[in-house]
Amino acid sequence: MSGDHGHKDSQVDSGSRVNDSHKHKDKHKDKERKHKDHKKDKEREKSKCSNSEYKDFSEKKHKDKVKHKDGSLERHKEKDKHKDKEKRREEKSKSSSVDGKPKKEKENGFASPPRIKSEPDSDDFYHSPKHEKSLKRERDDDDYELKPKKIKTENEKKAKKRKQEEDEDEDIKPRKKTKDKKGGEGDAKKKAKKEPEEKWKWWEEERYTDGSKWKFLEHKGPVFAPPYEPLPSNIKFYYDGKPVKLSTPAEEVATFFAKMLDHEYTTKDIFRKNFFKDWKKEMTSEEKSKITDLNKCNFAEMSEYFQAQSEARKQMSKEEKQKIKEENERVLQEYGFCVMDNHKERIGNFRIEPPGLFRGRGDHPKMGMLKRRIRPEDIIINCSKDSKHPKPPPGTKWKEVRHDNKVTWLVSWTENIQGSIKYIMLNPSSRIKGEKDWQKYETARRLKKCVDRIRAQYRDDWKSKEMRIRQRAVALYFIDKLALRAGNEKEEGETADTVGCCSLRVEHIKLYPELDGQEFVVEFDFPGKDSIRYYNKIPVEKRVFKNLQLFLENKQPEDDLFDRLNTSILNKHLQELMDGLTAKVFRTYNASITLQQQLKELTSPEENIPAKILSYNRANRAVAILCNHQRAPPKTFEKSMQNLQTKIDAKKDQLSEARRELKSAKADAKVQKDEKTKKAVETKKKAVQRIEEQLMKLEVQATDREENKQIALGTSKLNYLDPRISVAWCKKWNVPIEKIYNKTQREKFAWAIDMADEDFEF
DNA sequence: GGTCGCACTTAGAAGTGATCCA
């Protein structure tokens, strides 16, 4: 079968990974040293491959890497770069307009021009007075894969829904007496009553095919961070043992540090250095001359004050808490929704990020820098011309109001740490996100149809005369087999040193002709996204192994493993193999196909619902391991395991006691032979059975928790697993969908829940 | 053809609040 690519052997069972925030030597890197052997290398390759295509690429790479050599220029360059970016953005905004000719957009299978249809009014809609015309769109008939299923009649649908609810009830009834956890089915039923009956089924409608994302967009703009509230006068900051009254801007930045005092960050040298540098920029000249050493600063009183405040918040009365809740709800109702093409849609993040200290992951060179406060003057608003534009706070103005319907964001601003753009976008349950998600899984399903051909091709390419093709083929093999990320090149000194497949360096792999009884083993050990360690030992095919040996020849540890390859070359090649194919599609495909296979393998028809859910979680876990989705073990992990073990021990004692009682009851019954003692035996028997079941449950829970210690299931569930596989599985085995997806997840995957039947095949 | 900016997805951590249990 196309989907089977040995994942189970290579990673699913790989128990050797460790979650370890990767500590990185500051090896990275003297660029000249890094490439000092390239000339030699190139000559070697020339003689081996008699290939001319490869030769310029490494030179180019070399040139690029040298260009930021002078660290002293970085800040100026950064400033200039930001200015440059801003300028370009401004120019772009001038030229970008909904009225302009739409640029060609490649949308897999989205190909026909839109046509506005009339749509009946509904409570779900939220009309703008300026926008009365309806915006239903037309679908292309050729669009087979993404074609929504035939719309059922209302009666059919209701009957089916009722039937489903009845079926679910059957499952739910016996467990109703037991715990009714949040997100559990009982709860879900209660909540379902509150949810509006009819949700907008965007997946049954036509899609835009001209590259536009919307025709009408209206929103209230962002919610800004609350202004800084100065500390009470009795809370002091001390320098060198003496109290120092700070100016308000300096005090505000000091509080950012004080709030993080308990965090490991504040012990890190880079963090402290960056913080102090940026803090000084906020100080008055007098403060600057007085406060010269961070080690002499004492933030303890501030820190205690914030801790006390946090404690006080926890201790607030019910009424006070309720008041805050209501206020939050009011803000949500006002700012948390927008109107996009006649539908009220939830916004994902409508609050502007508050100022604070930058928390980069891993050994981030910029950690501790001051994330400045974002003001209305930094904000670009995106909405439609004919909408009611959001108003800036009194006395301020927006940087710009733009009407670009080729993008999905509502608000954007440029952050000051990396100079990148931040956005306010819609919630995952929105049409715009859902369509994209659906499309992603359809692309992955198309890969399924041609993956055998692609695999045959890259295996063939392992023998190519051209080094660049061999490298491409080996890299693709890793991306496919190990679900590695593409590995874009990164600007040095700007971010933590992390890599993906194409950016692997020699130091990240070790080759073993034989290891633990296996031939041709490759050991990977590198910091991946978010500086999460990827550690894996896998046996590979001989030809891959030989190729890797060749790639490593005459290279230094800090040299690129694939020096003839980058993500752009790889993706260009993939695009030729299949329309819309990129490196990340392999991750989606392999994750989804693994889930489907594992579910088939692990689900036993005779199992009860909890056992089936355990099987589902195990299948999900197999994918999480494949994708290396790790988490730091919860701080309370050891303790909670200990508590669970105590419970298990107590339950075991209880079981022994119950068994003893049963034995003695049996003995009594033997002697007395009356109804009363017989009944007592039955009661004791039942008690033993019940305790045995409880014990088993606790033991399963312990196993599950232990297996999940360092594995995060959520990421794969939300981003890589085609939800239709899970929905079909639930329908097939009568498992309530609420057991697999919580409310938010059900909203995100509403399209899949509605359209997938039990016989859906990825 | 390469570089860079932009738009968007993917990611783990932190924060919050509901539920459990002594």
Added chain:
DNA sequence: TGGATCACTTCTAAGTGCGACC
């Protein structure tokens, strides 16, 4: 009833990949 625990939500960093531009 209140503290502990855990599921869920929010936050925002860190990736990918496309396309404009030089």
